[in-house]
């Protein structure tokens with residue numbers, strides 16, 4: 001059983017540690033208590049948060065439509081000894097994650113308060129603004145390894161652009177995050193002003209799975225189980241990649257860089273093969289595309305690695321990495337969530353030194369200009 | 371075979387566990403229903419510390435809506451990705467590679483026919499002598 005860890009552990013770990021200096025593109029900080037946002041949230045919206053809370057397009061206020069695999073979808077060992085939810089204590093995050101895994105940079109991805117799923121767009125914009133400030137004050141200012149993203153839900157373009165301008169002036173954010181389940185597919189023209197601005201600013205566009213819009217997460221409707229819903233993240237990402245490419249976003253914004261976060265990467269080959277094949281037959285329908293869809297995918301999109309698919313045979317993962325391209329992949333752990341990937345053991349296939357350097361560090365360093 | 375006296379039985383409360391460094395390895399000892407079990411404190415999947423695992427029961431289901439629990443507290447559920455291991459021998463019950471295929475016959479046949487996965491957590495024999503916990507490595 002080659003996958004069983006039966007080798008001398010400590011020596012192995014030490015060696016791995018000195019080899020890897022990782023940029024982790026998906027670290028989840030949590031708000032310790034909603035009152036932490038008070039200093040960034042106008043009174044009017046503080047009151048709104050206390051009185052009405054979240055108003056989402058899915059049922060069950062204050063929770064998710066499916067049971068989660070573990071409380072707060074977190075690793076059982078990630079609850080800080082000082083109290084508060086996993087990911088809410090910087091010192092504990094340092095001790096458990098950043099230091100031992102030798103994280104050079106961690107890109108913050110905030111999911112709290114259903115940040116992109118609020119139906120009251122004004123309230124949504126207010127908490128996005130507050131959380132953008134909170135990311136700097138509570139995280140980046142206290143640990144320069146942690147890099148913030150500008151959260152800007154795209155369904156009200158004006159709000160989004162205003163927030164992007166405001167944060168870009170501050171100049172300390174490394175990407176612009178938009179909602180993965182917006183009102184319309186992400187390639188639609190209504191969202192283009194945001195893409196134009198991201199391109200001008202030279203900030204990558206981050207799309208992290210999750211959140212609840214009004215659409216069922218699968219093309220077939222609402223699933224019954226968490227395990228089904230988890231599976232649907234890949235379908236959602238494939239649909240959004242298709243929309244962005246076929247509606248011509250990379251063609252129209254050739255310098256825009258797009259990062260798909262927490263969608264894994266196993267689905268990419270078949271999605272692009274299919275697009276290429278159909279493009280040959282239907283290119284007259286999309287004359288705005290000048291090149292094969294796969295070429296856009298290869299040049300304009302990046303994908304974070306977690307959750308890594310684990311096929312029965314390591315060689316299949318090997319060819320998957322080759323198909324997607326080691327230059328497209330960004331290592332991500334998803335700390336502190338239950339399906340966290342440990343950089344030392346996540347790839348169940350050997351990587352060459354060059355691939356390692358690219359996936360664990362080099363690609364992200366170049367993309368985020370770190 | 372080396373014998374290591376690591377603790378008094380009273381050091382590990384029922385339902386609890388304790389980690390011991392033995393010959394450069396971390397070994398976790400669980401105290402469940404009056405018995406002691408020792409395992410390497412790392413999940414064979416990605417290395418999570420098994421001391422943080424949930425001690426769960428075996429859950430089986432002969433048909434949708436009918437659930438049966440057995441061996442309460444004797445199965446470990448890894449704190450990360452939730453793979454389950456039998457404390458008695460470290461045998462995995464959760465093979466993510468074939469989880470659909472393998473769990474299906476379990477539901478139809480009697481519980482003992484449960485298919486075992488290929489991942490085995492390393493276990494060590496434990497002796498309880500005069501209320502001391504002894505690990506053999």
Ligand code: FES
Pocket residue numbers: 413414415416417418448449450451452453
């Ligand atoms: S590390 Fe234990 S299940 Fe993944």
